[in-house]
Amino acid sequence: MNFNSCVFPFLLLASLFGGPTSAADKAEPVKAPTVASLEPIPPKKDNDLRLFYTDGKILTGSAALGKMNTDAKLTLWLAGNQFFAMEDVLRAFQKTNPEVGNIGLITLPPGIILKAVNAGGWTYEGKDYRMQPDVYASVQLGHLKTLKSKGRMDQFMVYTHNALNLIVPKGNPKHIKGIADLGRDDLKIMLPNPLTEGIMTFYAKKVLINHKLWDKLSGGKECKSCDPTPNVHFTSVHHREIPDGLKAGTVDVGIVWATETKNALEEGHAVEAIPLPEEDSLINEVSYAIGVLTDSKHKDAANRYLSFLKTDEGQNAYDKFGFIKASKADLSLRAIP
Numbered sequence: 308m309n310f311n312s313c314v315f316p317f318l319l320l321a322s323l324f325g326g327p328t329s330a331a332d333k334a335e336p337v338k339a340p341t342v343a344s345l346e347p348i349p350p351k352k353d354n355d356l357r358l359f360y361t362d363g364k365i366l367t368g369s370a371a372l373g374k375m376n377t378d379a380k381l382t383l384w385l386a387g388n389q390f391f392a393m394e395d396v397l398r399a400f401q402k403t404n405p406e407v408g409n410i411g412l413i414t415l416p417p418g419i420i421l422k423a424v425n426a427g428g429w430t431y432e433g434k435d436y437r438m439q440p441d442v443y444a445s446v447q448l449g450h451l452k453t454l455k456s457k458g459r460m461d462q463f464m465v466y467t468h469n470a471l472n473l474i475v476p477k478g479n480p481k482h483i484k485g486i487a488d489l490g491r492d493d494l495k496i497m498l499p500n501p502l503t504e505g506i507m508t509f510y511a512k513k514v515l516i517n518h519k520l521w522d523k524l525s526g527g528k529e530c531k532s533c534d535p536t537p538n539v540h541f542t543s544v545h546h547r548e549i550p551d552g553l554k555a556g557t558v559d560v561g562i563v564w565a566t567e568t569k570n571a572l573e574e575g576h577a578v579e580a581i582p583l584p585e586e587d588s589l590i591n592e593v594s595y596a597i598g599v600l601t602d603s604k605h606k607d608a609a610n611r612y613l614s615f616l617k618t619d620e621g622q623n624a625y626d627k628f629g630f631i632k633a634s635k636a637d638l639s640l641r642a643i644p
Contacts, residue, residue, distance in 0.1 A: 346423035348415065348431040349544045355390055356431070359397050359410045371411065372429065372436045379411030381608040384424070384440035386505060386595065387545055388469075390414040391570045392628040399624045400615045407608045416544065417445035418503035421453060424600075441609040444597035446505040448643070451596050455643040463598040464640045466616040468631035470565045470590040471511060473581035474549060481559050486518050486587050489560065496524065496539045497561040499546040500531035506546055511562045514587050550576045564593075569629035590631070598643070613640065 348356070353368030358375060360366075366374060375382055385393070397410050413420065413429075420443065423429050428437040443460070445451060446469075454460035475483050481494060489496055499507035515521040528535040532543035540558075542548045550571035552558030560581075565588075568580040585591060597616070599609040615621045617638045626632055 344426060345428045345430045345435050345437070346419060346426045348419075348429050350432075352415070352431075352544070355387060355414045357393075357412045357414075359394070359401070359412065361401055361405065361408055365394075369432050369434060372431055372434075372438075375411035375436070376438050378409050380408035381442070381605050381612060382411040382413075382438070382440045383442045383444070383612070384413045384415075384420045385442075385444045385597075386417045386420075386446050387414045388446075388506070388547070388564050388567060389444075389595075389625075390547075392566075392625055392630065395627065396621070396624040399620050400612060403615060403618075403620060404608075404611050407611060413440070416503040417447070417450050417505045418508065419544075421445070421450050424454065424459070425457070439602070439604075440600060441603040441605045442597060442599055442612060444595055446593065446595055447509040448594070448596045449509070450505075451598055451643050454598070454600070459600055459602065460598045461601060461643060462640050463596050463643050464613065464616075465594045465637035466597050466613075466633050467595045467622075467625045468590070468633065468637075469593045469595070469629075470583075470588040470631070471506070471514065471562060471593070472565045472568055472583055472588060473560055474553065474563045474568050474571065474578050475560050475581055476553050477577040477579050479579060479581070483560050483581055485581065485583060486514060486520070489515070490518075490520050490523060492538060494538060494559045495557060497549045497552045497558045498524065498539060498541055499549075499562065500533075500541040500543070501525070501529045502531050503544070504542065504546060506562070506564060510589050510593060514562075514589065517586070547571075550574075550578055553578050566629040594637070595630075 356368050356371045358366040358371035358379060393412055393414060424439065424443060451460055451463050473483060499511060501507045501512055512521060515524060524536060524539050526536040531541050534540050546563050547567060549558060549561035549563055554576055568578065571578050597613065599606060603609050622632045
């Protein structure tokens, strides 16, 4: 009798009567690897999703997302408050670098963008778009440090600056003078959300803490599209929602970038800025950091874009919209610390 004919009856009995089993038999079933969920883009953000063709055509929304992987020869994912400047900036870049071609652009809060980089792309209007940027920019170097820790970015430069101010209805009917007034209970206040908006996460929250107002205004909550306290509302996605609230009469005051107020005025909003002193505007601290991803598919075009930002054309394109020009030292490419 051969070996197999001897063993088979034993195995059959073991299977029928619960005989000895191996460690492998007791192991949990192997699970299929999970696929990371893509980062959702909030509804109605078509203006933040654009594809600039060299012939002047611009696709927006899902149409732009659907073509970025095939048609864009450079893809930029940038902190969202630059959205109103980017057509001028990119057209100036295309004019001086015609060989680069079409450019894909996504302008959303940098915290949301960082999640999408890590997740491998976006979902929008029920569709998935697996993609990665060539260039990422944030209002804080910390986001770029996160990419460095994952081996995704190794160098950066600072290419522009901004400042905080208060925005109020034209005529300032509530007679607001500065940050300290945000402690008044008679005001309806809208603030950038502290979860994804870099303006709050890295800057405005610091100012409010310095004035001992953060706990009062936030009620100890960090949320978005919410009312943490009776007279405060945190934005859903962008602090550009604040001028809309002023226009609707549901908001008395908000904290925004100085560039946001300038843009609101140019769009015809009946608003005005309350300038803040250095210690509250953080004019000497607010810096926009940018870098090329190490796995960029279009590294030459990405490096050309950073070189363009160092030129007078690049700096003037941002300056036109109220951004503060970077210094020569800022514009030097260096290792992420």
